[in-house]
Amino acid sequence: MGIMQLFKQTSGWLYLNSSVGRNQLHGAGVILMLHRVLPDDDAADLPHRNELCIGTQAFDHFLGWLSRHFDCVPLMDILQPTQSPTKRPRVSLTFDDGWRDNALHAFPVLLKHQVPASIFLSSDFIGSRQRFWWESLGETLWGSHGEEARIHLIESLQQAGRPLPAQLHDANEQRRSLALLRFLQSLKTLPPQALSRLTDECPAESMPQALDWQQVRELENSGLVRFGPHGASHAILTGLDDRTLAEEIRRSRDALHNGCQRPLPVYCYPNGDNDARVRQQVADHDFPFALGTAAGIYRGHPDPLALPRFGVSQRVARNPQLLSWRICRGARA
Structure with missing residues (x-):
């Protein structure tokens, strides 16, 4: 463990357990952003998965830590509180995209700890075999679907003007994974149509990546999970023209109203990207709240x-004091 990480962990622990920290956080709410929960903690540790993925054991450890230091509450209890604040700060979990592993791996841990959560769905993917480009391209380039599929995608990327960096051939797994993370981040600048074409060049997985509507209803019926919209196609809203933007928001809103009993009055921006024009469109579609x-x-x-959120990675889930360090900095801002 590095000296700086040890300093952050120690400072975070002291902050949460001090009268100064408790006073600063009195009546405050902390909204957390997660994406995926994998059955394999070692797989989640790799840099290209670490930011979006948490292993089941790390998630279990993280929820136990949260329950000791916070009141874990539904999102709307933070946004529209109906009770006086308790002595402990409140925290709410949100998951972006609507990955199938939210039902398979995250929900049993949520149920074990009785921690509520909100899942924001990219509605075009729900109940379909449509795939998220980040996962499909990343895992194909990592070699998860075989060398032939990897080589084919590399050739397609070259044709699209995005040749693979030399670091992605590094023999060291950690360096290669970090290079893949940076390369995937660089692909975010490609138009959605180009990303879709590249995703089509990847092999079809045996299982859909996203939840289906039956799973959505089962999770909702548990009383622990509510759902909100995260775009329809997961397009970056700031890059859309006015007509397409309105259609994207409307389609995702209507899908949630048709598929859920009590959809949240909260929009969640894909990739967090928003500006004044996007926020106005979200408001015009009857959303009083939106998450960045x-x-x-x-x-x-x-x-x-x-609205602000703190992202939770595998690194943070394993070392929750890193989150308390970030909360400490946010409380003083």
Whole structure:
């Protein structure tokens, strides 16, 4: 463990257990952003998976830590509180995209700890075999689907003007994974149509990546999970023209109203990207709240259509004091 990480962990622990920290967080809310929960903690440790994936054991450890230090509450209890604040700060879990492993691996752990959560669905993917480009390209390039599929995708990327960096051939697994993470981040600048074409060049997985509507209903019926929209196609909203933007928001809103009993009055921006035009469109479609990805705690935010969240990675789930360090910094801002 590095000196800086040890310093952050120690400082975070001291903050949560001090009168200063408790006073600063009194009445505050912390919204957490997660994506996937994998059965294999070692797989989640790799850099290209670490930011979006958490292993089941790490998730179990993380929820136990949260329950000791926070009141774990539904998202709307933070956004529209009906009770006086307790002595402990409140925390709410949100999951982006609607991955199938939210039902298979995350939900049993949520149930074990009785921790509520909100899942924000990219509605075009729910109940379909449509795939998320990040996962399909990343795992194909990692070699998870065989060398032939990897070589074919590399050739397609070259034709698209995105040749593979030399670091992605590094023999060291950690360096190769980190290079893949950076390469995938660089692909975010490609148009959605190009990313879709590249995804089509990847082999079809044996299991759909996203939840289906039956799983959505089963999770909702548990009383622990509620759902909200995260776009329809997961397109970056700031890059859409006005007509397409309105259609994207409307389609995702209507899908949730048709597929869920009590959809959340909260929109979640794909990739967190939003601007004044996007926020106005979200408001025009009757959403009083929307979630971004900027870090910070919630105390009745000045812009309810750009609410802060703290991202939770595998690294943070294994070492939750790193989260308390970030909360400490956010509380003092």
